[in-house]
Amino acid sequence: MERRVGRALVRPRVLIVGAGLAGLGAAQRLLRRGGRHLGGVRVLEATGRAGGRIRSGKLRGKVIEIGAHWIHGPSKENPVFQLASEHGLLDEAAMSEENQQVEIGGHPLGPSACFSSRGQLLSPDILDSMGLLFFALLEEAREFVHAAKVPVPSVGEYLKEAIARKVREWSDDEETKRLKLAVLNLFFKLECCVSGTHSLDLVALGPFGEYTMLPGLDCTFPNGYEGLIDCLMASLPKGTVQFDKPVKTVHWNSSCLEEAPAGRTFGVQVECEDGEKFFADHVIVTVPLGFLKEHGETFFNPPLPSRKVAAVEKLGFGTNNKIFVEFEQPFWEPDCQVVEVAWDGESPLAEPPADLEAIWYQKIAGFVVLHPAERYGHILCGFIAGKEAEFMETLTDAEVLSALTEVFRRATGNPQLAPPRSILRSKWYSEPYTKGSYSYVAVDSSGDDIDALAQPLHEGTSDSKPPQVLFAGEATHRTFYSTTHGALLSGWREADRLLDIYDMSESPHAAL
Structure with missing residues (x-):
């Protein structure tokens, strides 16, 4: 309930930094469940739009996803799927019970056209056999999650050692072996996109299996992922979100006097880049891990505790970009789901090229064909991760x-x-x-670092006092990091933390 200061009852004031899914989810939860007990909820957004890494765009009038693409694991356990369902944002196929029960660990690639860089259309047999091998080895890599000791530090090293053993058993001619290795290298690039990393050598083997996949056939939003953000924004009182308010410093563990309108002291003062200051009892920080890596040292005053600083430094945060290209006429078959290019001479067992800028485009894992054609026309969506993806950003559209x-x-x-x-x-x-783009558990880090990143900061050194600074965002969810549902759940988690402290839930059955 409200806490008493002197003779007055004080209702807690909450600030949220960032209007992505975690921030908006936290704001909606607090207002719906804590409503009249709160002294106010305000969201400060650095940019001119809500949604964060959910961003829909248009290519020649067709809605495409610049950010989050799929609902991963659209089933009853997925809160993003549930919200999208309640708001009528999905099509009938995605809503079907059959789709929700499929256990395939993601999005099946379906019929694909894989070309060699020499202009050959590769046999589906090679694609299928190498895909089975790669994903079987990837599942093996997940089994070290509870092991006392791991054979090698990274997922990449584990896969490469296993593949090297397999290659020695192959009885194919040299040309077929080269093709097989080039195809296997495609799967490495794909997994780099999934993990948001430059190389699988950077992804820690031990914690790899902690990431949890929900059942359900991954689905998309027919009218754009941003429809979900629009629904959340519409549910908040007007003015809750303030745009173009980049935060410079979060001052915590202090006593800050707000002379008006409250005329009382607060434990947190949030200073914006434009000089405006906001006072609160609690602040929920939902900025991406990439931002914390760049600005963490100056973003908090006093600085973050060493354990949290170490977590920010050790956890991985990489880039996965998309390139949408629209053709007047397709060069692929109508049922084709993916267009891929296996580059001659590439192999997961070979050293990566030193001059990645010269051949950056070879890092593209593949081009997803946007379906149905009646909606999209003839659009391919290429996925590229890592340093090559970052270099691609420096080029012009024409290049x-x-x-x-x-x-x-x-x-x-x-x-x-x-x-x-x-x-x-x-x-x-x-x-x-x-x-x-999003986080991963890097070599020399673990799920404990995710938990450390998620831990709130309390006034002084006593955990018995209410937390002043709380943390949400996909990088703070131990089993659903890198996902939109992980982001949403983390926002709810921190909202519930405050609701529980003040016993503010107006009803155990309050709306989400």
Whole structure:
């Protein structure tokens, strides 16, 4: 309930930094469940839009996802799926019981066209056999989660050692072996996109299996992921979110006097880049880990405790970008789901090229064909992760379009193939308040670091006092990091932490 200061009852005031899914989820939860017991909830957003890493855009009038793409594991256990369902944002196929019960660990790639860089269409047998091998080994890598000791530090090293043993058993001719290794390298690139990392050598083997996949066939929003953000924004009182308010410093563990309108002291003062100051009893910080890595030393006053600083430094945060290209006519078959290029001579067992900038486009894991064609026309969505993705951001649209046109012409063996007529791409590394895409558990870090990042900061050194600074966002969820549902759940977690402290829940059955 409200706490008493002198003779007056004081209702706690909460500030939230960041209007992504974690921040909006926390705000909605606090207002719906704590409502009249609160002295106010305000969200400070650095940019001019809500949604954070959920961002829908348009390419020649077609809605595409610049940020989050799928609902991963759309089933009853997934709160993003539940909210999307309640607001009628999904199509009938996604809502079907059958789709919700499928246990395949993500999104099946379906029929694909895999070309060699020499212009050959590769046999589906090679693709299927190498896919089975790679994903079987990846499942093995997840089994070290409770092991007392791991054979090697990283997922990449484990996979490469296992593949090297397999290659010695192959009885194929040298050309077939080269093709198989080039295809396997495609799967490495794909997993780099999934993990948001430059290399699987950076992903820790021991904690890899802690990441939890929910059942359900991954689905998309027909009218854009931002529809979910619109619904959350509509549920908040007007003015709750203040835009273009980048925060400079979170001052905590102090006594800050707000002369008006409250005329009382607060434990937290949030100072914005424009000089405006906001006072609160609690602040929920939902900024991306990439931002904390760049600004963590100056963002908090006093600085973060050493354990939390170490977690920020050790956890991984990488870039996964998308390149959308639209063609007047497709060069792929109508049922094709993915277009891939296996580069001659590439192998997961070989040293990566030193001059990645010269051949950055070879890091593209594949191009997803946006379906149905009646909705999208003929659009491919390429996925690229790591340093190459960051370099791609420095190029012009014309340079990227030119490079990809050459890739498609080389792969199809058709030097006259018409270039794409339009392009749109994400640039998450260049986003100043994001500095990348999402988190992963890096070598020399563990799930304990995620928990450390999520731990609130209390006044003084006593955990018996209410927390002043709380942390949410996908990087603070131990088993659902890198996902939108992890972000939403983390926002709810911190809202509930405050609601429980003040016993503010108006009803155990209050709306989400």
